[in-house]
Amino acid sequence: MIRPATLADIPMIMELGRRFADEAGVTEQVGWEDESVSALLEAMVANHILLVGDRAIFGALVFGHPFSGRLIFQELFWRNEGPATQGVRLLDMAERIARERGCERALMLAVATMPGAERIYERRGYRPAERTFIKDL
Numbered sequence: 001m002i003r004p005a006t007l008a009d010i011p012m013i014m015e016l017g018r019r020f021a022d023e024a025g026v027t028e029q030v031g032w033e034d035e036s037v038s039a040l041l042e043a044m045v046a047n048h049i050l051l052v053g054d055r056a057i058f059g060a061l062v063f064g065h066p067f068s069g070r071l072i073f074q075e076l077f078w079r080n081e082g083p084a085t086q087g088v089r090l091l092d093m094a095e096r097i098a099r100e101r102g103c104e105r106a107l108m109l110a111v112a113t114m115p116g117a118e119r120i121y122e123r124r125g126y127r128p129a130e131r132t133f134i135k136d137l
Helices: 007-024 026-030 034-047 084-100 116-123
Strands: 049-053 056-064 071-080 105-107
Touching: 007 026, 007 034, 007 049, 007 056, 007 071, 034 049, 034 056, 049 084, 056 084, 071 084, 084 105, 084 116
Parallel strands: 071 105
Antiparallel strands: 049 056, 056 071
């Protein structure tokens, strides 16, 4: 069953999120601070899109785009260690909630070390828009 997350779900979300961040190289590239991540998740429960399923999580920010003011949602993380079909159901529910909140666009991220996400997005009508590059300063 997929449902909106509650504050009680944060420890499980942190566990799955940390595994994803480690595997994707995010921890090495930008870091991971438990306090910062926990505070972000608490805000997401109240103001954004945060979903949980059977060993699955999906989180996205909802905000007015700085160039147009139009509401969009931007995926921050998506991890499914449960049944394969659950991953698509997570995205379906996130898109539905975003539309209900007045979002006009969705921005999805694809980590370079996990190319399967790009295929999922393209099959669902997403198109590439830009790439992100990271450098230590």
